[in-house]
Amino acid sequence: MTKKTAIIGAGLAGLSCARTLRRAGLDVEVFEQDAAIGGRIATIRVGSDAFDHGAQYVCAKSPEFNDFLSEIKDLGYAERWTPQKDGSANLSTPGPWMVGTPGMSSLVRPLTDRVRIDTGRRVHTLEWFGKGWHAWFADDTSAGPFDAVAVATPAAEARPLLGHIEEFADALARVRMAPCWAVMVHIDKQVFPKQDVFSNVSGIIGWVARNNTKPRRNPDEETIVVHATSAWSREAEDLDATAVAEELWDEVSRALRLPPVRPAHMTAHLWRQGFVDQPLGEAYLYSSAHKAGIAGDWCLGGLAEHAFESGDRLGRAIVGALV
Ligand SMILES: Cc1cc2nc3c(=O)[nH]c(=O)nc-3n(C[C@H](O)[C@H](O)[C@H](O)COP(=O)(O)OP(=O)(O)OC[C@H]3O[C@@H](n4cnc5c(N)ncnc54)[C@H](O)[C@@H]3O)c2cc1C
Structure with a gap:
């Protein structure tokens, strides 16, 4: 049996x-x-926008994961993303950056064949x-x-x-895990310097990405994903999501010296078990x-x-x- x-x-x-x-x-x-399926490989809809608010991209070191990514790329579930980076050492990764298409959550779909999911x-x-x-x-x-x-x-x-x-x-x-606050922002114009991703921006901001520069997203809608650092997220774990969104966007604007722009909308999500510390x-x-x-x-x-x-x-x- x-x-x-x-x-x-x-x-x-x-x-x-x-x-x-x-x-x-x-x-x-x-x-x-x-x-939804996918866990921290996630894509969330906010109005008519879609944001990858968890994992930003994936890279393969092992032949097995590399084979999987090649397989799903051929099936149309993933593509390579080559954003403008700031050249800092911590953005160097083992291979090409791959993202799910049309959203990160597409990466897991090919694994569900003949599997019953409740x-x-x-x-x-x-x-x-x-x-x-x-x-x-x-x-x-x-x-x-x-x-x-x-x-x-x-x-x-x-x-x-x-x-x-x-x-x-x-x-x-x-095992020790750390929280991460993610903020999804829609702005009506492109205000960023000539870069699509920023890492280790300040003691508060760990990552900023122009989500719309990923393949098969709408390039004309300026959608930004911001991740707070683990240290800040831990201290802010009990804060209200609206207050977190405001504070993190202010910090991004300050740290990257953006011209003043009022987001059309923004929302925050707390990944309580976001990153692995130990x-x-x-x-x-x-x-x-x-x-x-x-x-x-x-x-x-x-x-x-x-x-x-x-x-x-x-x-x-x-x-x-x-x-
Ligand atoms: C903000 C952020 C950015 C990241 N960026 C990257 C990146 O750029 N590149 C990269 O490679 N990795 C990145 N990661 C890490 C990556 O997302 C994770 O390593 C990976 O998704 C973890 O997968 P998992 O299946 O182990 O756990 P999860 O994705 O957490 O899946 C666990 C699942 O279990 C479910 N679950 C939990 N408890 C129960 C229960 N009692 N009953 C039923 N279901 C339950 C949850 O809802 C979830 O769907 C990032 C993570 C975060 C949070």
């Missing part, structure tokens, strides 16, 4: 795991708390009883039994689900005794490529145990 597996989290790690399990012939069901389903408890794992949701319904379960969420969110397994508890406690240092966690595992970018580092590798490696471990 086909073995049934459940994955919690439809970010890049969860969906990369799903693809590996599916390719091995296992039945896969993914539970995602948000209405969005708007936050799992609050995972429990093994009878013949397998069962997932419980806020409305007191459940799904299961599953022969194995993979949790592909940020470490803090994995803890209430699988932290009761002793061999996972210590590992999860070692990774685990292992590709994934898996317990063959419990038939349960954990994956995420935080296992290896904190980039999209790490999430992809972590999910794939956990998938292979589950296939090895079940097939």
